Amino acid sequence: MARVRVGRVGEQIKKELSQIIQSELKDPRIGFLTVTGVDVTNDLSLARVFLSVMGTDEQKEATLKALASGTGYIRSELGKRIRLRKIPELQFKFDASIDYGSRIDSLLHQLNAEGNHSQ
Secondary structure (H helix, E strand, C coil): CHHHHHHHHHHHHHHHHHHHHHHHCCCCCCCCEEEEEEEECCCCCEEEEEEEECCCHHHHHHHHHHHHHCHHHHHHHHHHHCCCCCCCEEEEEECCHHHHHHHHHHHHHHHHHHHHHHC
16 A cells, blocks of 8 residues: 555656756756656655656756756755655656667667668
8 A cells, every 4th residue: 555655656756846847947957858757765755766868968967967956946846746744855867768769769770671671
């Protein structure tokens, strides 16, 4: 039963974080990003936020630094929007699964094109 609640809290944090980052953070270092998932610990003390960021590696690092510097503001906004006794600490991490998927897709297209040329 507790795991179901943790999942619901994670989904709510994901939704609210997306809105806060897109509409209220004014840091120019934050590029085009998507919150792909939130993994919350069972005691709700830590939330790992997985992000997909478009751009170069330098832009991704700048985005991560901007989010780290705005963590206090983001947590205070989460506290206003979600009724929890204690708002979890936020850890921002890159979600490499989208890059990995697009790499596999391009390799499959490349293999398919080579297979069509050899026949």
